[in-house]
Amino acid sequence: MDSTQKALYARVLPLREDLTVLDFGCGNGRWAFWFAPRVARVVGVDLSPAMVSAARRLASEQGVQNVGFIVPGDEAPFPDDSFDLVNCVWVLKYILTDAGAERTIAEFCRVTKPGGYVAVIEQVNRSGSLLVESEGYYQGRALYRTPGFYIEAFKKGGLHLRHHSITNASPLFWAYSRVQRALYGPAAASPAPGLRWVTAASVRCDLLAGRAMKFRSGHHFFLFRKEGEA
Numbered sequence: 001m002d003s004t005q006k007a008l009y010a011r012v013l014p015l016r017e018d019l020t021v022l023d024f025g026c027g028n029g030r031w032a033f034w035f036a037p038r039v040a041r042v043v044g045v046d047l048s049p050a051m052v053s054a055a056r057r058l059a060s061e062q063g064v065q066n067v068g069f070i071v072p073g074d075e076a077p078f079p080d081d082s083f084d085l086v087n088c089v090w091v092l093k094y095i096l097t098d099a100g101a102e103r104t105i106a107e108f109c110r111v112t113k114p115g116g117y118v119a120v121i122e123q124v125n126r127s128g129s130l131l132v133e134s135e136g137y138y139q140g141r142a143l144y145r146t147p148g149f150y151i152e153a154f155k156k157g158g159l160h161l162r163h164h165s166i167t168n169a170s171p172l173f174w175a176y177s178r179v180q181r182a183l184y185g186p187a188a189a190s191p192a193p194g195l196r197w198v199t200a201a202s203v204r205c206d207l208l209a210g211r212a213m214k215f216r217s218g219h220h221f222f223l224f225r226k227e228g229e230a
């Protein structure tokens with residue numbers, strides 16, 4: 001999924017060396033470290049102090065200078081129009097009230113510069129249902145909203161949809177991760193040695209699976225642009 005998402009970002013996002021990026025719900029910096037060599041500065045924010053520490057440690061180990069990681073409240077709120085791009089991957093689904101998600105989206109809209117972008121990858125479905133996720137060691141509640149919910153919430157903040165596509169991992173990917181887990185255990189590096197060809201095939205299958213599913217459910221990518229001149 002990581003390769004699929006990053007191939008999509010590389011193709012669709014209008015990145016430049018002078019841009020400032022906010023990565024909201026940054027986790028251990030999976031995205032921040034991808035953006036870092038492509039833009040001027042990345043700020044990662046995460047609710048989890050453990051994730052922020054892990055991201056800071058990785059930045060220091062890898063000598064990445066243009067990233068910073070904070071937990072919300074570490075610093076004063078960002079001023080209006082602070083960022084050229086806000087990135088938010090797999091975070092909004094963990095905000096379990098619609099009012100809470102709308103407040104967070106309104107903040108994204110406020111801190112994005114006129115002409116700037118917000119990129120979101122989120123799990124959605126047609127009924128907008130609450131699910132218990134179970135992935136590896138993680139078990140918790142998540143709300144899979146409809147794509148329309150996100151499109152409307154951003155529109156209220158003056159951001160309009162520029163790109164919408166599916167970033168599902170294909171069924172082959174799930175088969176692959178089961179084989180990997182059986183062979184190497186849950187902590188295996190991804191992709192496991194010797195199974196790299198499956199990842200490559202999986203990325204190709206994503207395109208076909210995405211088309212076949214016709215946006216009904218799964219991982220969606222949304223790119224919104226704020227009104228005004230950059």
Ligand SMILES: C[S@@+](CC[C@H](N)C(=O)[O-])C[C@H]1O[C@@H](n2cnc3c(N)ncnc32)[C@H](O)[C@@H]1O
Pocket residue numbers: 024025026027028030031045046047048051072088089090091094095
């Ligand atoms: C599934 S991980 C995704 C991490 C990263 N965006 C990525 O794609 O690799 C979700 C992350 O969102 C963070 N998170 C959840 N709710 C949040 C909130 N309200 N504010 C900031 N971070 C939040 C969690 O701590 C976790 O690190």
